[in-house]
Structure formats: C-alpha cells, structure tokens
Amino acid sequence: MNSQTKPRNVKRGLNNGKEINVSPSVSLHSNRKLKDAGLFVLFVGPALLAFTIVVIIPFLSGIYYAFTDWNGVTGQIKWVGFDNFKYLFTEDKQFQKSFILTTKYTVVAIILTNVIGFGLALLTTQMLKTRNVLRTVFFMPNLIGGLLLGFIWQFIFVKGFASIGQFTGISWFEWAWLGDAKTAFWGIVIVSVWQGAGYIMMIYIAALQNIPQELIEAAKIDGANRWQVLRHITIPLVAPAVTVCLFITTASSFKIFDVNLSLTNGGPFKSTEMLALNIYTEAFVNNRYGMGEAKALIFFVVVAVITLVQVMYSKKREVES
Template sequence: MRRWLTSQTMQQSVFVGPALLVYAAIMVLPLLLGIYYSFSDWNGVSSHIDWVGLKNYKTIFTDDPGFGRSFWFTARFTVSVVIISNAIGFAIAYVLSKPLKTRNMLRTVFFMPNVLGGLLLGFIWQFIFTRSFSAIGQATDIGFFNLSWLGTEATAFWALVIVSVWQGAGYLMVIYIAGLTNVPSDMLEAASIDGATGMQTLRHIVLPLIMPAVTICLFLSISWAFKSFDLNFSLTQGGPYKSTESVAMNIYYEAFKSNRYGLGTAKAVIFFVVVTVITMIQLSMTKKKEVEM
C-alpha cells in the first residue's frame, strides 16, 4: 500500500498530471484538431466536413504566391527585428548595469512600451506616423517626416521594425540586466588587474558568461517576430498592397475572412513546422556556446 503510494508513477501523475491535462486540453488537442482540419474543406461554421486529402497543401505550394510573399516578408522582418532589438536591448542593459543615478528610472522608461499591448501600440503609432509626422514635416520641412511612412512598401516595413524594436527591446533589456548582474565581480576585477581593456572584458568574459541570457533573448525575439500579428494588423493592416502582411495575418485572412478554414489551418501547420525547426536550430546552436562556471 505504502509502496504503491510513493511509487514513481504515482508521484509523476499527481504532480505533473494536472498540468499535463490542461496542456493537452488547450494546446495539444487544438493542434491535433488543426492538423485534421488541414486535410478538410471546412469553411469554419458548416456542420459537415469533407476530407480532401493533400489538396490544401498542394494549393499552398503550387497556387498561392500570397503565402510565399508573406513568408518572405516575415523572414526579412524577423531578421531585422532580432538583430536590432537584441543589439539595442543589450546596449541599454550594459549601460544601465553601470552605477548610474537615474538607472532605476531609465529601466522603467525603457520597459514601459512592453506594458502596452501590440494592438494599442499599433493605433498610437499609426497616429504618430500619419498625423504627427506630417505635422512636424509641414512645420519643419525635414524630408524624414515628410515621407508617407505607412504608404510605401519600404517605409511601412521599417515603420513596423521600428515599433517592434521599440516595444521588444525593453523586455530583452531586463533579461540581459539579470544576466549581467550575475557576472561575478571578482572575475571582472581579475581581468582588469591582468590589464584587459573594456572591449576585451566584454568579448571574452561578459559575453560567454551571459550566453544563457542570449539564448533566451534570441529565442523570444525570434518567436515574437515570426508570430507577429497584432502590430501589423493595427498599424498597417498588411498594407500597402499586402506588402507587410505577416504569415499569421495571411492565415487569419484565409481562415476567417475568406471562409477557408481548411486551407488556413494547412498554412498554420506548415508555419508551425517552420517555426519549430528554426527555433530548435537556434536553441541548439546557442546552447553549445554557453559555458558552465
């Protein structure tokens, strides 16, 4: 009796079971259902569903330039956002881990954009780009402000990057600060006694020691940028002419606006596989670079 109660199986199911059950119900089950729907022609509301085999996947690969275009946009967007937001996030964290008087206040200020939701942020920036910028442009005649920021392909792309970086960098900063404060000060001291310059210390001591933070930040920013939806939705609506339509938006439009739920889920399944593969590669690559103390 006793033995049965304290057995491994019993322990596992009591402690992991409830969480696993919830996870299965709200994550695994919808995923499996989605895979099932991706082989069907369901329109999202009808009560009868027909099995169509691989037809949806065939359509995506042979007859859907829109999906390819949104994938290409998302890829460019992800690369830009990941590089810029991590660089800025790290730079701010590095500066704000120095003993500055205003550093607590500055940390709050940089983190603030993250508190606002993406949708709201999109509307605020839409106002800034279309109204404030043009007002400043008219008053000062500076070319930068006179651009039709959301009206052309290139500027709309960079508008999205700017807002995403502005929103995400603060969060990454917090993680980097946590990493930086964990770097033992005796090591830094030893390095400076040995005559290492600031750059050398950063490159050979600080960076290797905060690799766990880098892993997390890269992972987070890649998955944010890849799944980006709300910002595109409220800032540019995917425009002009669908040039800033992210994959998530393309899926949303296909499944809910065009009444092709089956085709939409097929796209989502492909997207899921791609994101999984990319983040796995990234995780295993940066994991290798982490050093144990």
Template sequence: MNETTKRTKRRRNWKKPASFIAFVGPAFLAFVAIVLIPFFNGIYYSFTDWNGVTGELNFVGLDNYHRLFFEDEQFRASFWITTKYTLVSVLLTNIVGFSLALLLTMNIKTRNFLRTIFFMPNLIGGLILGFIWQFIYVKGFASIGALTGWSLFELPWLGDAQTAFWGIVIVAIWQGGGYVMVIYIAALQNVPTDLMEAARIDGANRLKMLRHITLPMIMPSITICLFLTISWSFKVFDTNLSLTNGGPFKSTEMLALNIYTESFVNNNYGLGSAKAVIFFLVVAAITVTQVYVTKKREVEA
C-alpha cells in the same frame, strides 16, 4: 517489520503519485483541451476543404499543400516578408536590449527609473500599441515635419511598402527591447566582478572584456532572448493588423495575418489550416536549430 509500519509505508507510496496527479492533472487536462486537441484538429482540417462555418467538409488530400507551394503567390510573399522582418527585428531588438542593459548596469543614479521606463512598452497590448503608433506616424510625424521641415518626418510612413516595413520594425524594437533588456541585466549582474577586475589589471580594455568574458558568461541569456525574439517576430499579428493591416496592397502582410485572412475572412479554413501547419514546422525547425547552436556555445564557454 510490523503491520503498522507496512501500512504507513503503503500510504507514503500512494501519496507521491496522488500529489503529482492533483497538482499536474488539471494543468495537463487544460493543455490537452486548449493546445493538443486544436492542434491535431488543425492538422486534420488541412486535408479538407472546410470553410470554417458549415458542418460540410470533404477530404481533399494534399491539394491544399499543392496550392500553397505552386499557386498561392501571396503566401510566398508573406513568407518572404516575415523572414525579412524576423532577421531585422531579432538582430536590432537584441542589440538595443543588450546596449540598454550595459548602460543600466553602470553606476547611474536614475537607472531603476530608466529600467522601468524602458520596460513599460512591453506592458501595452499589441493592438493598442499599433493604434498608438499609427497615430504617431500619421499625425505626430506630419506635425513635426511641418514644424521642422525635416524630410524624415514627412515620409509616408504607412503609405509606402518600404517605410511601412520599417515602421513595424521600429514598433517591435520599442516594445521588445525593454523585455530582453531585463533578461540581459539579470545575466550581467551575475558576471563575477573579480574576473572582470583581474582582466582589467591584466590590461584588457572594455571591448576585449566584453568579447572574451561578458558574452561567453551570458550565453544562456542570449539563448533565451534569441528564442523569444525569433518566436515573437515570426508570430507577429496584432501590431501588423492594427498598424498596417497588411497594407499598402498586402506588401506588409505577415504570415500570421495571411493565415487569419485566409481562414476567417475568405472562409477557407482548410487552406488556412494547411498554411498554419507549414508555419508551425518552419518556426519549430528554426527555433530548435537556434537553441541547439547557442546551447553548444554555452558548453564551449
């Protein structure tokens, strides 16, 4: 091997790591600065009594975590209402999104227009969406109830704990249903038509084809949609803040809003950081378990 060939080979060997660093390096530095450093700072602050304003802080050990589990009733109440909201919202959002996807993969002339209409709510920011629906619940429903006399529209939608909870759920489904619909449509379009035709010739009805062919074939999309909706539901903040602000009497205060209030309203950043750490561990454990279980179903399919 001559000297020119050796130099060319050395340059090629250097080009690969240099290209990798050039493309990945800036993104990695941004990730470290925006995600990793604040994350580990938050863990550190969870063991202190810092108020988030002054530079004075004291190490208090596990006192913040002790307060969470044994003294902070509102945190436990927020954890329960968030869990309840997540179960209902994840189930209904996926059912609505999948149903819309089934409908809009049929031979309907206006299906492209309808796909756009159903996806559009996802483009509206959560704060704006909350204020829009607050107006609908308070003014719009009251006007419809006065005109029609229907008791459904005369309910205190944001003034009662039960109806306020369902008011947030309705907004979540309205916003997220169109997004998961797009994912399900992409999956349904990839189901082999010859397989469906063979099942139809063999006498399988729509329900059997849905259960034994369609659902197993789109399990990867179900995994993604479940992961996304669980993450959205646990971390809901903007619509909770703008729609009810945790009311009435903190009956709809989700975990993210509870952490925000503790840290930036009550100026108890140490305790708020401890809540955020517990929140992170719970969400991570649930999402990892969900992905593991649904991935196993993909393998079986």
C-alpha cells in the same frame, strides 16, 4: 525463541489459501505511492486537463482540418488530402510573399531587438543614479498590448511625424510612412523593436549582474580595455541569456500579428501582410478554414525547426561562468 512465535514486524495474509508474510515497510511504501499519485492528480490533473482541452485537442483537430476543404461554418467537410499544400507551394503567391516577408522581418527584428536590448542592459547596469528609472522607462512599452500599441504608433506615423516634419523641415518625417511598402515595413520593425527591447534588456541585466566582478577587475589590471573586457569576458559569460533571448525574439518575430493588424493591416496592397495575418485572413475572412490550417501547420513546422536549430547551436557556444 519458540518456532511458532512470529516476529512483531510481520503481518499474516492469505494468497490462494497459503499463508504469506507482509512487512509493514512494504505496506507503508505502497500507501506512500498511492498518496503521491493522489497528490499528483489533485494538483497537476486540472492543469493537464485544461492544457489538453485548450492546446492538444485543437492542435490535433487543426492537423485534420488541414487536409480538408472545410469553410469553418458548415458541417460539410470534404477530405482533399495534400491538395491544400500543393496549392500553397505552386499557386498561392501571396502566401509565398508573406513567408519571405516574415523571414526578412524576423532576421531584422532579432538583430535589432537583441543589440538594442543588450546595449540598454549595459547602460542600466552602470553606476548611474537614474538606472532604476531608466529600466522602468525602457521596460514600459512591453506592458502595452500590441493592438493598442499599433493604433498609437499609427497616429504617430500619420499625424505626429507630419507635424514634426513641418516644424523642423526634416524630409523623412514627412514621408508617407504607412502608405509606402518599404517605409511601412520599417514602421512595423520600429514599433516591434521599441516594444520588445525593454523585455530583452531585463534578461540581459540579470545575466550581467551574475558576472563575477573579480574577473573584470583582473582583466583591467592586466591592461584590458572596455572593448576587450566586453568581447572576451562579458559576452561569453552572458551566452546562456543570449540563447534565451534569441529563442524569445525568434518565436515572437515569426508570430507577429497584433502590431501588423493594427498598424498596417497588411497594407498597402498586402505588401506588409505577415504570415500570421495571412493565415488569419485565409481562415476567418475568406472562410477557407482548411486552407488556413494547412498554412498554420507549415508555419508551425518551420518555426519549430528554426527555433530548435537555434537553441542547439546557441547551447554549443555557451560558456559556463
């Protein structure tokens, strides 16, 4: 081959007056990268922009307002440093009561929602002719909004239970369910569990249906009863679903707001005011937006830490099927 002849797969170019060889494969690779970057910006860019505007920017601005005394209305903003946080931990007794009450409610709601949801999943995965109907009925409360659900159950507690009590003579139906601090708390628990158990049930159903039936049949052949099968096979194999359900119920229970607002509005005498409602009242009713943001920031950190610890602990106990 003549030394002056260039191979077909090489292009000539100039770099500072010097001739260089560029392979077409390199050029195609660069074009493909540009095309992929363009597609990424086209499809992900709008969602990322919306997420930044709706979530990231308000979150960062909220952190700033947590260190101010802004009332949420005027343009006068005074930097107060950690004064808001000092006040919350030393003088704001209602915030501390709401925090303790929310923690208590979260523990109760997590246990009841998961136990009832898992029980419903076991029931509706049996060979029942009505299992699809039962699944629909149990899941339907989750489709009702929290505000509407609270008003419906407010009528049930006030009017419905009183009528049932008069008709049957059962005393606990005649209690002032929303007029007493203890019963009002359990009223919120009842409504929340009634709404959330059906959703949790669907997650557990999906996990139960993925358990190999050969393992269960082998255990029964070896003489294992239903409780032993449930304890040693079913529960370990649905551990990933347990992790997900615990995360969902933990986050949703800590953030309860709509049911609390519509059912009791924090009453009687703020005895059922959960943390989210306390933050809302501080910021938008008392017009102390800076203080409300300080509460929200503490709330965010606590929920983030608890859910992170819960997920890490649950992941360690998972067993792959």
